[in-house]
Amino acid sequence: MKNFFIKRLKKKFLYGYSNRAGRNFFGRKTILTQSGGLKSKLYLIDFKRTIKNLGVIITLEKDIIRTAYIGLICYSNGLFSYIILSANIEIKSMLYGFLNFFKVNTPTFLINIPAGNFVHHIESMPGKGAKLSRSAGLNSFIINKNFTNIFLKMNSGWLLKISSFCIGIPGRISNEKHLVTRIKNAGKNRQLGFRPKVRGIAMNPCDHPHGGGEGRGSPPKAHKTPWGKLTKSPTKIKKIYLLKKKKLKIFLKK
DSSP: OHHHHHHHHHHHHEEEOOOOTTBOTTSOBOOTTBOOOOOOEEEOBOOSOOOOSEEEEEEEEEOSSOSSEEEEEEETTSOEEEEEOBTTOOTTOEEESOOSSOOTTSOEEGGGSOTTOEEESEESSTTSOEEESOSTTOOEEEEEEOSSEEEEEOTTSOEEEEETTSEEEESOBSOGGGGTOOOOSHHHHHHHTBOOOOOGGGSOTTTOTTOOOSSSOOOOSSOBOTTSOBOSHHHHHHHHHHHHHHHHHHHHHO
């Protein structure tokens, strides 16, 4: 009876989505290394975490599109929702939806979390829902804080300043071993939505600007996209230099 009830509940949280497979509004392929992947439905997840009641984790699952584990939580007021789980959380473990003070694996305002702690499931703007540090094993580090702003160091190394009244969860996200797991065959990669990558040098001249030539050649000095546009960093530096030059001319005219 319990399993039947949970199955009926799951159906209410599932929704369909259309995979764009690297195509733009006109249906033209713009990202060559993306594909459709497996047809699947996603779980509707509560990213805001504003319910202030005590809850129990009923199930522990793996969503197809997400790397972290998700769980169905039943709150004491009778509400159900799917949440992204923090590390060391198991079935039947008790969790608060939101608290106004610091507690590990419990959502709270960032101003309540002391500096020097790891945080995940972070809002970029108050009330918008979690946007940052949501993947498996990721977390951000609180460097410094004041009454209005929090200074974070992201997992990528970027430094970020956000409002201290954004919601975050102290601790780490579940499924930390995901970063170490190996994709053993090509078929699994295709299911995830990745197509094989082919170097431009290995193509024919009709398929890519780098293609053709006798034997193993090297690409020309000016690297180009398959559509013939200049790419890579030197062009970006040139663009920045030209913009600065334009701004100087406008300033001198004034």
